[in-house]
Amino acid sequence: MDETVENEFASVTVAVDEAGNDRRLRVRDNRTGRVAWFDALLLETFVWTPESELRALLDPSRHRWTADPAPEGEPR
Amino acid sequence: MTAPANAITLADAEQFLYREARLADEGRYDEWEALWTDDALYWVPVADSTDTDERISIICDHRSRIALRVAQLKTGKRHSQDPRSAVARLISNIEIVGHDTDGTRTQATFVAVESRARGITIWAGRVEHTLVQDNDRILMSRKQVRLVNADQPLPTLAFLI
Amino acid sequence: MTAPTPSSGSRYQRLIEDDRVHGSLYTDPAVFADEMERIWYRTWVYVGHESEIPEPGDYVVKSIGPQSIIMSRDRQGGVHLLLNRCSHRGNQLCEARRGNTGALRCQYHGWTFGPDGALLGYPFRQGYGPDTPKSGLGLGRVPRTDAYQGFVFGSFAEEGPTLLEHLGSAREALDRVARLSPLGRVELTAGWLRHEVRANWKMLVENETDGYHPQFVHSSIFEVGESHVAEVYSEKSAATARDLGGGHTEHDLRPQFRHIDVPLAWFGTTEQRLPDYCRAMRERHGDTTAREILVDGSPHIMIFPNLFIAEIQLFVIQPLAVDRTVQHVTPLQFAGAPDLNRRLLHQVSGSVGPAGFLLADDSEMYERNQRGVAARLPEWLVLRRGLNREHIDADGHLAGAATDETTQRAIWRHIRTLLTEECPA
Numbered sequence: 256m257d258e259t260v261e262n263e264f265a266s267v268t269v270a271v272d273e274a275g276n277d278r279r280l281r282v283r284d285n286r287t288g289r290v291a292w293f294d295a296l297l298l299e300t301f302v303w304t305p306e307s308e309l310r311a312l313l314d315p316s317r318h319r320w321t322a323d324p325a326p327e328g329e330p331r
Numbered sequence: 332m333t334a335p336a337n338a339i340t341l342a343d344a345e346q347f348l349y350r351e352a353r354l355a356d357e358g359r360y361d362e363w364e365a366l367w368t369d370d371a372l373y374w375v376p377v378a379d380s381t382d383t384d385e386r387i388s389i390i391c392d393h394r395s396r397i398a399l400r401v402a403q404l405k406t407g408k409r410h411s412q413d414p415r416s417a418v419a420r421l422i423s424n425i426e427i428v429g430h431d432t433d434g435t436r437t438q439a440t441f442v443a444v445e446s447r448a449r450g451i452t453i454w455a456g457r458v459e460h461t462l463v464q465d466n467d468r469i470l471m472s473r474k475q476v477r478l479v480n481a482d483q484p485l486p487t488l489a490f491l492i
Numbered sequence: 493m494t495a496p497t498p499s500s501g502s503r504y505q506r507l508i509e510d511d512r513v514h515g516s517l518y519t520d521p522a523v524f525a526d527e528m529e530r531i532w533y534r535t536w537v538y539v540g541h542e543s544e545i546p547e548p549g550d551y552v553v554k555s556i557g558p559q560s561i562i563m564s565r566d567r568q569g570g571v572h573l574l575l576n577r578c579s580h581r582g583n584q585l586c587e588a589r590r591g592n593t594g595a596l597r598c599q600y601h602g603w604t605f606g607p608d609g610a611l612l613g614y615p616f617r618q619g620y621g622p623d624t625p626k627s628g629l630g631l632g633r634v635p636r637t638d639a640y641q642g643f644v645f646g647s648f649a650e651e652g653p654t655l656l657e658h659l660g661s662a663r664e665a666l667d668r669v670a671r672l673s674p675l676g677r678v679e680l681t682a683g684w685l686r687h688e689v690r691a692n693w694k695m696l697v698e699n700e701t702d703g704y705h706p707q708f709v710h711s712s713i714f715e716v717g718e719s720h721v722a723e724v725y726s727e728k729s730a731a732t733a734r735d736l737g738g739g740h741t742e743h744d745l746r747p748q749f750r751h752i753d754v755p756l757a758w759f760g761t762t763e764q765r766l767p768d769y770c771r772a773m774r775e776r777h778g779d780t781t782a783r784e785i786l787v788d789g790s791p792h793i794m795i796f797p798n799l800f801i802a803e804i805q806l807f808v809i810q811p812l813a814v815d816r817t818v819q820h821v822t823p824l825q826f827a828g829a830p831d832l833n834r835r836l837l838h839q840v841s842g843s844v845g846p847a848g849f850l851l852a853d854d855s856e857m858y859e860r861n862q863r864g865v866a867a868r869l870p871e872w873l874v875l876r877r878g879l880n881r882e883h884i885d886a887d888g889h890l891a892g893a894a895t896d897e898t899t900q901r902a903i904w905r906h907i908r909t910l911l912t913e914e915c916p917a
């Protein structure tokens with residue numbers, strides 16, 4: 256079932272996706288329509304990610320708003 | 332929506348809402364209080380509150396507290412209504428939105444202009460009533476007023492909104 | 493807009509006498525500007541309660557006077573007071589009044605900050621070159637933050653008295669409030685009414701411990717409702733008006749309720765109506781102490797300059813301009829006391845806020861007082877009531893009868909001290 260998770264800064268829709276061979280989370284950024292999937296191992300990794308690295312991920316220039324070329328094979 | 336045979340009509344509902352508004356505007360407190368049923372709820376919530384038991388309300392009066400509010404106004408010593416505010420209110424966009432065992436539910440939009448020494452205050456919002464047929468009269472068992480600015484600091488609101 | 497020129501301290505020595513104060517103190521924008529600098533942006537000011545941000549990532553938007561303050565909780569549980577202004581171009585960062593987030597992202601240009609105010613980054617960093625240091629570009633922080641019994645205070649002064657020094661004897665009142673919870677914790681979870689008045693903030697502060705007005709301002713509700721308040725604020729009352737020092741004042745109602753000697757009389761109810769709460773209190777404190785707590789009840793205290801605890805509810809006073817003040821009010825709620833909390837919520841909904849049986853009339857008086865005091869003559873307000881009978885009580889506090897102006901004089905003495913002391917530049 257789709258669940259909206261949002262605060263005043265962002266809005267995403269989260270669903271458990273059964274299309275693959277294992278269940279995973281499908282997360283849609285409601286403001287852009289971009290979608291990403293997070294499997295159990297990836298989510299477990301987030302659980303173990305230290306605060307300092309999560310804060311680094313929140314830097315807008317790190318991935319999303321940057322003029323740096325995207326890593327090979329990645330959409331920007 | 333299928334109305335029961337004895338349901339309150341839109342025309343009757345409109346007449347009731349106009350009368351209720353006029354009695355409140357004119358400070359005819361006893362006549363206004365007589366419009367309520369014994370199981371009444373007069374509710375003016377803050378912002379998007381949906382539960383009278385979980386969040387504080389601007390007004391949350393069951394029947395006995397409606398009587399207390401009216402009695403206080405009638406003492407002549409309710410300073411915030413002495414002198415009484417001059418109020419003119421428009422009620423419009425009246426719709427019947429449902430009939431159920433509690434009665435006939437209406438929704439409407441209102442604008443009330445209040446004049447006091449502090450100046451003119453404009454109040455506006457959506458109002459929902461639950462109306463019930465009581466022999467040959469119509470009464471209200473519930474009135475809920477959602478002010479457009481219920482999420483903002485409000486000036487004193489001591490007249491019957 | 494030009495800022496008023498600061499007045500020298502000697503002006504306030506003249507305008508604030510021991511038993512009378514000058515009317516211009518309520519109406520002059522220059523006085524208000526001095527008060528902001530020398531009182532509100534200097535002394536400890538109450539901001540919010542930790543129970544309003546229970547989870548990591550929670551935040552609420554609060555205030556210190558006209559300043560919008562974000563009170564946030566980081567992932568380690570630390571509480572921060574941040575100014576609600578993006579460090580980039582000054583945009584207001586939070587629009588919602590409360591929320592939960594791992595970071596605050598400005599909607600204007602995307603600058604992103606941690607719950608501690610640190611700058612995490614900005615979009616398109618190439619435009620800033622390698623030598624723009626993020627460390628100096630965090631959000632403004634209230635320089636000092638501290639809490640007592642979960643009540644969070646902030647001070648814009650880098651140095652000065654500690655929070656506990658500032659609270660002095662007033663801290664006991666916060667202990668008394670917490671002790672009314674079977675779990676020892678206050679929770680402010682029932683939402684807020686915000687009531688704006690066209691009056692100077694000091695009229696509200698002075699009125700909170702003015703025991704002389706209830707018989708007049710609230711006679712309409714005393715006449716038609718059941719209330720013990722009229723007796724508490726009569727000449728026969730055993731309650732006292734006390735100067736706790738530091739501008740803090742209270743009505744100590746305990747003598748009156750000990751005289752009545754009925755548990756929960758202070759709340760106008762009985763043990764039979766709140767059996768679960770009373771049982772939980774006896775289990776925590778034992779029969780004797782629980783009974784004492786329930787007889788004594790909750791304090792009635794004005795913690796200078798903006799926190800007013802009035803038995804069953806808590807007010808925060810927010811000055812916006814010399815003649816504009818918002819009173820924020822919420823019912824006190826106590827951890828482990830659902831039956832008490834529900835009754836408190838409904839009683840407070842009736843009493844306070846824009847339509848309240850009590851506060852609508854107080855607020856009417858604030859506005860009339862503001863209009864009245866603008867008159868040129870006789871210039872002064874008289875604060876002599878009880879000068880002839882005040883005394884030092886057993887706790888060493890200056891005390892008068894319940895209807896005396898011992899409290900107003902105490903507030904003004906402290907204001908005069910703050911306005912006349914040399915201010916750090």
